[in-house]
Amino acid sequence: MELKKTPLYAMHQKYKGKLIDFGGWELPVQYEGIIKEHKMVREKAGLFDVSHMxxxxxxxxxxxxxxxxxxxxxxxxxxxxxxxxxxxxxxxxxxxxxxxxxxxxxxxxxxxxxxxxxxxxxxxxxxxxxxxxxxxxxxxQYAQLAIQGPKAQEILQKISDTDLNTIKFFYFNPEVKIAGVPCIVSRTGYTGEDGFEVYLKPGQAGFIWEEIIKAGGQDIAPIGLGARDSLRFEAKLPLYGQEINQDITPLEAKLGFFVKLDNDDFIGRKALLKQKEDQPARTLVEFYMLGRGIPRSHYDVEKDGQKIGWVTSGGYSPTLDKNIGLALIAQPYGNVGETIDIVIRDKPVPAQIDQGIFYKKKSQARTTP
The missing domain is CATH 3.30.70.1400 (Aminomethyltransferase beta-barrel domains)
Incomplete structure (x- = not known):
């Protein structure tokens, strides 16, 4: 079956993106290297094609x-x-x-x-x-670009007719012109950095991509799926299919803040109320590796030779310079300070459960409403 292409496909070719099959879409996994792109977003700014959303x-x-x-x-x-x-x-x-x-x-x-x-x-x-x-x-009807990083606002402001300070975190303005093109601009992000999402007509996407790159100069670069994942993982942002899915509830995934059980009825509320009362049998934990090896999604987690869960997301954190992960494990083993084993190539490698080990932006710490 032929892969779907976003309106920015020509840009990925022009900037020499390494294209892969991503859920039926032909998208760039990287341009100049995942680590380099990851650091670009943390230090300056990166431009993402998220038109497949x-x-x-x-x-x-x-x-x-x-x-x-x-x-x-x-x-x-x-x-x-x-x-x-x-x-x-x-x-x-x-x-x-x-x-x-x-x-x-x-x-x-x-x-x-x-x-x-x-x-x-x-x-x-x-x-x-x-x-x-x-x-x-x-x-x-929409293409979507994301510009993320500490210099995102400075760069986008150069070609915007709206004072971007007026778009607060987790707000949007449906009437912004970027380089003269009508856009919806929001301020959310999926990297742990400040940034904006730009929604516009597909036919204008290539032009706006080039205008943002031009405005940013040496302070911006195109970013592929590889760094998008390492950035979101390092900031401990959940990914559907890993931290959450049809078999994992928000309470198990430690997303209870976004579940208002004392409010109006919603689909699933009754089951989640019961799970909260009974306490979830599984819990999502943060861990860092004590032994050598990189934890990967779906690796088994053991305690005393018995499987107690699995890694949901794991890897090397470029910003923190260590191997860390998230795992969904049986509740009794989920205490801070507990040691567990991550099974890497059939060999148990020790790790320690902790909290607060993931990346947090040093300034303007924000939470979603």
């Missing part, structure tokens, strides 16, 4: 009530032009997807979902939709 609009008089029922967070707290992270759950508490919710008004929401889940999510949202709400998959 899915966008779904929910409109109608009951739109707010429906999005509230569909997701775990309290979206009624949102002001217009505010953004919120949330999860959609199945009735048994497992995760359909995690998503970003943009509120235009109480009758208009814009949901950004994971690329590989777009069709599944759209079907799920339609399946549960009341008759007075209109749900539309608008993914093909």
């Amino acid at each position: 899915g966008e779904i609009e929910v409109k109608g008089k009951a739109a707010q009530e429906y999005v509230q029922y569909l997701t775990t967070n309290n979206i009624k707290k949102l002001a217009e032009n505010q953004v919120m992270y949330a999860l959609m759950c199945y009735p048994h508490g497992g995760v359909v997807d995690d998503l970003i919710i943009y509120k235009y008004s109480e009758e208009h929401y814009f949901l950004v979902v994971n690329a590989s889940n777009t069709d599944k999510d759209f079907a799920w949202i339609k399946e549960n939709c009341p008759p007075d709400v209109m749900v539309t998959n608008v993914s093909e």
Whole structure:
């Protein structure tokens, strides 16, 4: 089957991206090297093509009530032009997807979902939709670029007609012109750094990509999927299919902050309430390697020779210069200071559970609403 291409495919070719099959999309895993790109984002700025992400609009008089029922967070707290992270759950508490919710008004929401889940999510949202709400998959109407890093605002401001200071963290402005092109600009990010997402018509994406690169000069570079993953992992941001999936609940994944159980009813609330009362049998832990070896996703975790769970995400952290990971393990073994074994090439390698070991931005520490 032929791979799908984003509107920025020509840019990936021009900048000599190493293209791979990523969930049916032909996308660059790297340009000049994962570590180099990773450090560029931490120190200056990077430009990402995230046009493969899915966008779904929910409109109608009951739109707010429906999005509230569909997701775990309290979206009624949102002001217009505010953004919120949330999860959609199945009735048994497992995760359909995690998503970003943009509120235009109480009758208009814009949901950004994971690329590989777009069709599944759209079907799920339609399946549960009341008759007075209109749900539309608008993914093909948008290209999406992300500019991330400490110099992101300085670079984007050079070609923006809007004072970017007015776009606060987890807010968006639907009427920004970038190099004269109408765009929706939000300020969220998936790297642990400050940055912006730019949504625009697919036909304008190549032009805006080049304008951002030109504005940034030596302070910006195109970034591939490899560094995108190492950046999000190092900042301890969850990835669907690893930290969460249909068999892992938000409570097990330590995402309880985004699950408002004391609020209105939502799909999965009953199961999650029970799990909270009973205490989850599994828990997500942070660990660092004591022995030599790099932990990878799906490696088994053992204690005294018995399997107690598995690594959800793991690897070498370029910024922290150590091998760290996240693992979903049986609750009794999840205490800080506990030693566990990561099975690397059939050999148990010691690691220690800790907390606060992942990357945090030194200035402007922020949390999502």
